[in-house]
Amino acid sequence: MEKKQEPPLAEAVRRLQGVRVWVVEDDPEWRALVAEELVLHGAVVRGIGSVEALYRELAVDACDIVVLDVVLPGEDGLSAARHLRRIGDMGIVLVTGRGGAADMAQGLSAGADCYLAKPLELPVLVAALHSLHRRMAARAGSAYRETAEPARAAAPAPDTGTGWSLRAGGWELCSPNGQSLALSAAERAVLQELFRAPGSPVSRERLIAALTSTPHDFNPHRLEVLVHRLRTRVRDATHLALPLRALRGAGYLLVPVQS
Incomplete structure (x- = not known):
């Protein structure tokens, strides 16, 4: 008798449980869709419409990972990634419709931990967030051991x-x-x-x-x-x-x- 496989969603819920993810996206429908998917997988999610609104939120609260669309009204995601990397150690994921090698190199140079091209499959985003959070935890443990x-x-x-x-x-x-x-x-x-x-x-x-x-x-x-x-x-x-x-x-x- 073949062993029953555990549902993928149950596994994903454990992987993102409690991870605080802020999604910065000016398209309200896509932002809501991403937020809903991440919540289903256990993350604590906040949807934000612009980089300026993100900075206001960061002045009073913090998160583990920021998911940034590159093309945003006002300040763009690349500029925001550079600023966030200077002021904090949160994870940074850039999402954009420009998926060329040069665009990816620019995004990573700006300070992003991960660069994802649109059209973006939500399971890929979930897997990327889990992988990034796991690496962040490992880095924090390593830094602690060094000091x-x-x-x-x-x-x-x-x-x-x-x-x-x-x-x-x-x-x-x-x-x-x-x-x-x-x-x-x-x-x-x-x-x-x-x-x-x-x-x-x-x-x-x-x-x-x-x-x-x-x-x-x-x-x-x-x-x-x-x-x-x-x-x-x-x-x-x-x-x-x-x-x-x-x-x-x-x-x-x-x-x-x-x-």
Whole structure:
């Protein structure tokens, strides 16, 4: 008897579960179609109509991957890719009707991680996003290992005394009430540092070093945005507040439960 194959969609849901993807496309019908497809595959999606609107969103929030159409009203996707690559480490996927080798080379030189030509099959986009997110997670893990002490990197996170824990290799945050949240690579890196020192301040410099191999090029404001976004996501997912306190001039502190 032939073994029953698992439905492809179920597999895809696991692959993109929790990945935050922002789709920048001026065609509302195509934007809605792409967003619907990615949501079906587990991604958290935001549809945006222009690069200018994207920048406004980035001022208050962040994502894992941006899918950019090249031809957009106002600033185009190539210019946006160059700017995004300078200010952040999100994944960048360019989508365009111009699929020649020279166009692809220009897009990759602008800072794109992936260049996809139209007409675009949605399963190809889903597969590309999964592959890119997997590479981003691997890069983040490599950067963390390069900046952390070997013995500390290999050691499991100790009991924090907070009731919160990291599981699945640090990719899942579990709350005292049994709820869980899938983490991005950046959130995982920050929480691993905090969970290693419960009750003790962790400097911003140490947290930034866990996020990037080039800390001098890192905008410290991005750490504040990341922590703010993480707190919001934790509260929405678990209905509890993450016991994380900002210490002026000192960094952040994971606060143990007072006995």
